[in-house]
Amino acid sequence: MTLDSNKCRAFYNGKSYPCHVSMAMDLVGGRWKTVILYYLKDGEKRFSELKKTIPDITEMTLSLQLKQLEKDGLIYRTAYGIKPPIKVIYTMTTVGYSFVSVLDAISAWAEKLVPNQDCDDL
Known part of the structure; x- marks a missing residue:
């Protein structure tokens, strides 16, 4: 930059x-990019794992957002096998990991807005 x-x-x-x-x-703007990065910050995920973790996102939207994050250099897409790939893994790049402190700050701010919220009960 x-x-x-x-x-x-x-x-x-x-x-x-x-x-x-x-x-x-x-x-990182929009409804889903930051959410996707939040769930990738703790390690690699497959498409299906991300879809399960973010049930309100459609498969098409998830696919488009992942492609955009990859194009912008925030995540890597690694495909194993050939057409169709047997397994595809998404991980954060160095640029993506540089955003983790912002993700943590957003999370802490949101927790202050809704204290004592048990996310497992939602």
Whole structure:
């Protein structure tokens, strides 16, 4: 990522953004990207594991979001076997892991909003 000080624009992966916040929101914004990254922060997951963990997401949306996160360099997709792949694993990249502190801060903030919430009972 570079910043053009004359125009105050951020550049990342061949895209130009008016500021760093717009770049960050493009990478992790939306309803599902941050949730997917939250569940990948503790280790690799298969598509089916992510789908079970996030039951409200459709398979199509999950697939599209995973492709976008991979394209933006936040996750790796590793396929084992040939067409069709026998097994596909998703893991965070170094860039993805650099977002973990933000995920932890969001989680802590949400826990303060709803204290003593037992997520297992939902």
